[in-house]
Amino acid sequence: MDKSKIRNFCIIAHIDHGKSTLADRIIEQTGLLTSREMQAQILDNMDLERERGITIKSQAVRIVYKAKNGEEYIFNLIDTPGHVDFNYEVSRSLAACDGAILVVDAAQGIEAQTLANVYLALDHDLDVFPVINKIDLPSAEPQRVKDEIEDVIGIEAQDAPLISAKNGIGIEDVLERIVTHVPAPVGDEKAPLKALIFDSVYDSYKGVIIFCRIMDGTVKKGTTIKMMATGATAEVVEVGYFGAGQFIPCDELAAGMVGYITASIKNVKDTMVGDTVTDLNNPCEQPLPGYKQVTSMVYCGVYPADGAKYPDLRDALEKLQLNDASLFYEPETSIALGFGFRCGFLGLLHLEIIQERLEREYNLDLVTTAPSVIYKVHKTDGEVIELTNPSNLPDPSTIEYMEEPIVSAEIMVTKDFVGSIMELCQERRGRYISMEYIEETRALLKYELPLNEIIYDFFDALKSRSRGYASFDYELKGYERSELVKLDILINKETVDALSFIVHAQSAYERGRKMCEKLKEEIPRHLFEIPIQAAVGGKVIARETVKAVRKDVLAKCYGGDISRKKKLLEKQKEGKKRMRQVGNVEIPQKAFMSVLKLDEE
Amino acid sequence: MKNKFALYIHIPYCIKKCNYCDFLSFPGCSSVDINRYLAALTEEIKCGLDFYSGYELSSIFIGGGTPSILENSQLDLIFDGLHKSISGEIEITMECNPGTVTKQKAAFWHAGGINRISMGLQSANDDELKMLGRIHTYEDFLRSWDIISEEGFCNRSIDLISGLPYQTVSNYSETLNRVLALKPEHISAYSLQLEEGTPFFETYGEDDLPDADTDRKMYELTDSKLSGQGYHRYEISNYARDGFESIHNKTYWQRGNYLGVGLGAASMMDNIRFSNTRNMVKYLECHTGFVSGDNMDTVSWESDNLGTVFRERYSDGPEKLDKKSQMEEYMFLGLRLIQGIDIDSFNSEFGTDFDTLFGKKVKKLIDEGFLSRQGNRLSLTKAGIDVSNIILAEFLL
Numbered sequence: 001m002d003k004s005k006i007r008n009f010c011i012i013a014h015i016d017h018g019k020s021t022l023a024d025r026i027i028e029q030t031g032l033l034t035s036r037e038m039q040a041q042i043l044d045n046m047d048l049e050r051e052r053g054i055t056i057k058s059q060a061v062r063i064v065y066k067a068k069n070g071e072e073y074i075f076n077l078i079d080t081p082g083h084v085d086f087n088y089e090v091s092r093s094l095a096a097c098d099g100a101i102l103v104v105d106a107a108q109g110i111e112a113q114t115l116a117n118v119y120l121a122l123d124h125d126l127d128v129f130p131v132i133n134k135i136d137l138p139s140a141e142p143q144r145v146k147d148e149i150e151d152v153i154g155i156e157a158q159d160a161p162l163i164s165a166k167n168g169i170g171i172e173d174v175l176e177r178i179v180t181h182v183p184a185p186v187g188d189e190k191a192p193l194k195a196l197i198f199d200s201v202y203d204s205y206k207g208v209i210i211f212c213r214i215m216d217g218t219v220k221k222g223t224t225i226k227m228m229a230t231g232a233t234a235e236v237v238e239v240g241y242f243g244a245g246q247f248i249p250c251d252e253l254a255a256g257m258v259g260y261i262t263a264s265i266k267n268v269k270d271t272m273v274g275d276t277v278t279d280l281n282n283p284c285e286q287p288l289p290g291y292k293q294v295t296s297m298v299y300c301g302v303y304p305a306d307g308a309k310y311p312d313l314r315d316a317l318e319k320l321q322l323n324d325a326s327l328f329y330e331p332e333t334s335i336a337l338g339f340g341f342r343c344g345f346l347g348l349l350h351l352e353i354i355q356e357r358l359e360r361e362y363n364l365d366l367v368t369t370a371p372s373v374i375y376k377v378h379k380t381d382g383e384v385i386e387l388t389n390p391s392n393l394p395d396p397s398t399i400e401y402m403e404e405p406i407v408s409a410e411i412m413v414t415k416d417f418v419g420s421i422m423e424l425c426q427e428r429r430g431r432y433i434s435m436e437y438i439e440e441t442r443a444l445l446k447y448e449l450p451l452n453e454i455i456y457d458f459f460d461a462l463k464s465r466s467r468g469y470a471s472f473d474y475e476l477k478g479y480e481r482s483e484l485v486k487l488d489i490l491i492n493k494e495t496v497d498a499l500s501f502i503v504h505a506q507s508a509y510e511r512g513r514k515m516c517e518k519l520k521e522e523i524p525r526h527l528f529e530i531p532i533q534a535a536v537g538g539k540v541i542a543r544e545t546v547k548a549v550r551k552d553v554l555a556k557c558y559g560g561d562i563s564r565k566k567k568l569l570e571k572q573k574e575g576k577k578r579m580r581q582v583g584n585v586e587i588p589q590k591a592f593m594s595v596l597k598l599d600e601e
Numbered sequence: 602m603k604n605k606f607a608l609y610i611h612i613p614y615c616i617k618k619c620n621y622c623d624f625l626s627f628p629g630c631s632s633v634d635i636n637r638y639l640a641a642l643t644e645e646i647k648c649g650l651d652f653y654s655g656y657e658l659s660s661i662f663i664g665g666g667t668p669s670i671l672e673n674s675q676l677d678l679i680f681d682g683l684h685k686s687i688s689g690e691i692e693i694t695m696e697c698n699p700g701t702v703t704k705q706k707a708a709f710w711h712a713g714g715i716n717r718i719s720m721g722l723q724s725a726n727d728d729e730l731k732m733l734g735r736i737h738t739y740e741d742f743l744r745s746w747d748i749i750s751e752e753g754f755c756n757r758s759i760d761l762i763s764g765l766p767y768q769t770v771s772n773y774s775e776t777l778n779r780v781l782a783l784k785p786e787h788i789s790a791y792s793l794q795l796e797e798g799t800p801f802f803e804t805y806g807e808d809d810l811p812d813a814d815t816d817r818k819m820y821e822l823t824d825s826k827l828s829g830q831g832y833h834r835y836e837i838s839n840y841a842r843d844g845f846e847s848i849h850n851k852t853y854w855q856r857g858n859y860l861g862v863g864l865g866a867a868s869m870m871d872n873i874r875f876s877n878t879r880n881m882v883k884y885l886e887c888h889t890g891f892v893s894g895d896n897m898d899t900v901s902w903e904s905d906n907l908g909t910v911f912r913e914r915y916s917d918g919p920e921k922l923d924k925k926s927q928m929e930e931y932m933f934l935g936l937r938l939i940q941g942i943d944i945d946s947f948n949s950e951f952g953t954d955f956d957t958l959f960g961k962k963v964k965k966l967i968d969e970g971f972l973s974r975q976g977n978r979l980s981l982t983k984a985g986i987d988v989s990n991i992i993l994a995e996f997l998l
């Protein structure tokens with residue numbers, strides 16, 4: 001294979017700016033696929049992703065393009081996730097590319113996320129060329145967007161193709177530009193094997209399928225490969241490339257190519273994204289730079305609604321983890337919720353996705369506790385605990401101090417909403433860093449924010465306070481000492497462990513009060529009065545009461561129509577089934593997520 | 602001893618449908634329609650009584666709708682079919698609505714064997730009556746009441762509803778006073794339920810109804826005023842002077858047999874529940890095809906034939922109640938009676954041990970003060986009655 005005829009690239013875009021649609025058009029117009037074969041959006045093959053309009057797992061597709069110069073080119077289009085939770089995965093996908101297409105919405109212009117990903121691409125020395133999409137929209141302002149791209153990002157944009165991916169306008173231009181603007185890969189086929197893993201999936205027949213970009217050397221059936229970071233070794237069973245929607249085996253993958261390797265590997269944990277694949281018998285000297293162990297940012301307790309389903313939940317998590325090395329879980333028990341798992345996620349979106357997959361694909365009814373970040377607890381005896389479950393906080397008298405994770409956040413917002421967004425950041429204990437106007441009407445705000453202030457509903461608050469005009473990106477900055485306390489919730493005088501959470505001392509009263517109010521709404525009246533209390537260190541700081549039912553009587557039970565009466569009682573009983581019994585009190589499952597909704601009003 | 606059963610006869614006609622009513626009834630029908638219905642109904646009564654000729658009638662209740670709108674000649678059709686099945690003095694109730702009672706009618710009812718009148722008053726306040734969509738005033742009611750009293754009815758019941766939109770405790774108290782002054786033998790005191798599909802449901806919401814405290818005061822007032830005037834509460838919503846508890850209604854709570862005839866009427870005979878169709882056209886059609894006489898001997902309630910014979914007639918069922926359902930019903934119906942249920946009877950009827958089934962729950966509810974157990978009797982306490990829906994749901998297995 002002639003390396004000069006290969007183009008490895010990705011598409012960078014903000015959500016909804018048309019990445020998947022453009023990918024579809026590119027695949028369509030390269031002619032490898034008939035329209036009939038096209039799924040609506042080929043790269044997004046999980047239902048969930050389609051519904052959310054985002055791409056979660058990176059995938060790749062190999063296509064053949066016959067350019068205007070008469071030559072045939074191999075295009076490897078590598079898809080990248082579009083959410084901040086998956087930043088690391090994005091960076092590894094970018095590292096597998098030589099160039100990137102930047103898709104910008106002709107009406108909306110650059111968003112924070114676009115910017116973050118472009119910078120990431122430039123950091124990886126990718127050649128980025130812009131494409132202005134949705135030019136057929138009445139509100140399209142291609143010239144303004146071009147100027148913005150040049151001003152803000154500093155890349156040439158005046159000759160950017162003006163396209164409508166949706167209506168197939170200008171796609172040819174994009175294809176030609178891939179040939180001319182994305183550099184051909186470099187690399188030495190004769191050198192020892194050096195390949196970058198940018199994704200891997202588990203297949204029940206083939207085992208783990210490694211998605212990789214070959215930087216140097218070649219790999220073929222029979223090669224004994226070694227993953228340099230994890231140390232795992234295996235003998236290659238098959239190599240190949242990615243047809244649209246299918247794997248197409250080939251004899252070998254050589255430097256510059258993108259493809260897959262299978263080697264009867266049982267666990268995706270052996271093939272971590274970012275790791276370097278080399279030949280065990282002829283290893284390269286240095287692994288590729290940039291490998292990071294993925295760490296969970298957000299933790300929460302996941303419990304089966306029906307305690308008897310615990311083994312089902314365990315099996316489901318096991319299966320999900322086969323495909324998602326970034327999912328962490330370990331068993332835990334809660335007094336209120338019984339047996340379950342403490343799960344770690346890359347972020348709140350990742351958490352929601354896993355939760356939805358468990359419920360949808362594995363048909364499980366779940367109770368999840370409020371998400372928590374990892375706190376560092378420095379004890380007086382010098383020990384440092386990484387706390388993922390608030391109810392495990394040691395006795396306050398043994399704690400010297402605590403630290404919480406802080407993120408650097410960039411928020412892009414139109415002028416009119418700068419005030420309300422700054423207010424939001426203040427409320428969330430944000431530290432103002434800077435603000436610059438990237439154009440007349442839009443500002444880029446930089447803040448440092450505690451992660452625990454943004455994992456709940458920050459994104460929603462941001463959207464609602466800016467009427468959808470703010471976009472947001474963050475990365476972990478480090479840990480800082482902070483005045484943190486554990487807020488306990490007592491229902492009918494009993495502490496409900498699953499409702500405890502860590503909060504900044506100054507917000508404890510406010511949060512406690514709101515929590516009690518929320519729980520008062522969520523917990524149905526019982527035959528007795530139920531006090532709901534919020535306490536810090538054993539001291540009650542807020543209280544609400546769920547009054548006892550005083551009258552619930554079906555006074556009109558006429559005639560012989562007993563079945564109707566029975567249905568009513570059955571409904572009453574059914575309602576109870578969806579509750580968790582804590583002491584004498586039945587708590588609805590959704591109450592355990594109440595803490596997430598404290599700022600809803 | 603013969604098996605007994607109660608007979609319910611449904612007359613689904615009214616002059617006007619009340620705003621809160623979700624019973625199966627049709628306002629303003631012509632006498633032609635009514636006569637056609639009565640033809641089908643009398644046929645059904647005949648067949649039903651034939652089919653259960655081995656059983657003894659224990660009570661009859663003619664309900665509605667408004668049975669009292671029927672002319673004497675129309676009612677006569679029904680009486681005719683009943684007479685030969687009645688032996689001895691049994692309770693025969695007719696529901697009446699004020700404004701539809703005349704001296705001639707009342708005399709005819711009395712002569713025809715009706716010995717109990719259930720009068721739908723609902724409220725003694727004219728504004729409230731108007732809101733309810735009743736066709737009568739309190740004055741109209743009094744005239745009707747005098748007529749039935751003069752015609753010699755000495756087992757008279759009055760229906761009341763509390764918790765009406767914007768009703769005050771003092772308004773309701775006045776209604777109770779007025780009713781008590783009439784010294785009825787029996788009072789049914791319900792509280793309003795907003796039923797879907799009624800004008801009330803469309804018009805009123807939570808905010809229009811008396812708040813929980815007011816509602817509760819009315820409910821307590823009923824109990825205290827009535828108890829003070831020689832009435833005893835024998836069921837959650839029913840009060841009677843000694844000797845005047847409704848035999849018919851108790852059949853429902855005690856899970857006795859009852860046969861419902863007429864549109865949409867529900868039955869339970871020998872632990873099989875079934876209901877007539879609620880579709881008038883269907884009802885009128887199928888009475889002609891109703892199998893009667895000799896054929897019936899070959900039909901067993903247990904057999905599949907049942908389906909073919911009754912498929913057309915019954916919209917629901919027949920459903921043979923399994924033991925679990927029977928036990929559940931025994932509890933949630935029986936506990937509506939103030940005397941409660943008899944644990945020994947439960948054990949012998951179902952050949953099971955009550956305490957194994959319910960012991961733990963019952964103990965908890967006794968400790969919490971919602972149930973009381975004296976010897977073999979288990980009953981709701983006053984606190985238990987107040988929250989009976991929650992308590993009764995505990996007995997679903």
